[in-house]
Amino acid sequence: MKDDHLFFGREREVRAIADRTSRNFLVVGQRQMGKSSLLLAVLRRLQARADVDVRYLELSDADLHRRLAREQKALLPGDALPPFMDLASGTASRPRVWLINEADGFIQADVRANYPVVQAMRALSEEGRAYFVLAGFWDLYQAVVLDERQPLRNFGEHLRLEPLDxxxxxxxxxxxxxxxxxxxxxxxxxxxxxxxxxxxxxxxxxxxxxxxxxxxxxxxxxxxxxxxxxxxxDKDLRDQCRRWRGDHPLHRAVVRQALLRDRPTRDEVRQALKARGTNISAVDFDEAMDHRELSYVLVPDGEGRLYCPVPLMRRYIESERGLETGLAEDLDDLRRGFSEVPPPA
The missing domain is CATH 1.10.8 (Helicase, Ruva Protein; domain 3)
Structure with a gap:
């Protein structure tokens, strides 16, 4: 959906970003939730303005600094990498707005390096020379919501993408x-x-x-x-619905257990899994549940009771194998292969 007449919804998010360019935004949403379409709609909106210089990047690796150098054609073979602030900066009268998609790998790398690029972004924003819209999924969500030490927590406004109205x-x-x-x-x-x-x-x-x-x-x-x-x-719909599985047996186990219990609370899901002999830490359990909620596979209703909001997806989950059978296999996989739950991809 690259044209305005083929872009539907997200007007609130587009206005929030495009009408307030003097601040940073962190756009969190599952894959295929519309992050690319949203950023491209913002790009078209801002390209019509003369007071900002807008750029769109879709990252294929974690090295945002080097990608900016290539984007600016500022890096010749054998050259030293120019400072990030020099590459990213606009001017106070015409700041540069960077729309950066698929930012999860960059976030991981910057965390390991003690946030040098995020700190440079913050400095540019405070000076009014550049602003950043970062879009991603789990790593960005962790940085914005779960990690209290992360400088991204108060870096910009958090927008969480949900299904269309x-x-x-x-x-x-x-x-x-x-x-x-x-x-x-x-x-x-x-x-x-x-x-x-x-x-x-x-x-x-x-x-x-x-x-x-x-x-x-x-x-x-x-x-x-x-x-x-x-x-x-339809095979394409089936392939999309298969993505409910997540990246780890615990992701599947919490979903199947929740569907077996008929709108349980989080605690009821955990207690039911413990009753099956599983030894899952509170941290691992909460991370798996957060991942499933952010993926819109399991969401809470107004009373905190969990359900699958996509009936088509629930039908695929139940048709793969019986919920009890699938849950037993998931728990066997957990016991055999994993002492710790790895971070979701």
Whole structure:
């Protein structure tokens, strides 16, 4: 979604960043939650202004300093790396705004080096010469929320990306299709898609793509029956829903245990796992639960009770294998292979 007319929702976040360029932002969201689309929308908005110099970077490795040097064409073979502040700085009258996507690797590297680049970013922002919008997932979340020693905690405003609001999600699954001459058969059909996908933009886009690609030549209306076939059979949707597994058996275990208990609290999930003979520290358990919540696999309702907000994903979880069987395998993996839970990737 690189054009404004194909970008839906996130207007609050776009305005928050684009209308307040004299501050830093930390955008946290799971992969495929729309961070790239948001930053590109901000880029287009700021490119229309003469009072800021906006740059967009998508990091492929952890070395932000060297990437800025390449971006500025300031590094020839054999040259010493110019100071970060020189590379990143604009002027007080026209500050530079850096939109930096996929920042998790950079955060990891800067933590290990005792935050030299983050400290330089802070100095530039305090001087009004440059501002930074960092977008990432788990490492950025840890730095912003969990690590009290991290200088990123008060570095900028924290924006946490969630699924689209219902109005934007409905526009996403109706307007592009209408432009192709493909209406829905009834208002309840796209509403059903939104409910099944939990308003997750990536799932909505994949479902609509599959609907168009599998539409019979003689059909000109998108039907509920056709949608149900796509939701049950499309391989791309299945691959996306498989990402619920996370990066460690404990990620899977807490999900399966929660689904077995029917809207439990966090403590009820932990106690149920302990009753199965697991020895999981409070820190490891809370980290796994935070990761699952940030991934929108398990979220709390208004009373703190956990549920899967994406029915389509829950169906895939339950169809892989029985919840009891899968949970027993996860706990066996934990006992055999891991004495400590590694940081989520």
């Amino acid at each position: 219902a109005r934007s999600a409905l526009a996403l699954v109706t307007e592009p299709l209408a432009a192709l001459g493909l209406p829905w058969d009834a208002p309840t059909t796209p509403e059903h898609l939104l409910q099944q996908a939990g308003c997750r933009a990536n799932l909505l886009v994949l479902a609509c793509k599959a609907l168009v690609e599998t539409l019979p030549p003689e059909a000109h209306v998108l039907t509920r029956a056709h949608l149900e076939r796509v939701l049950h059979e």
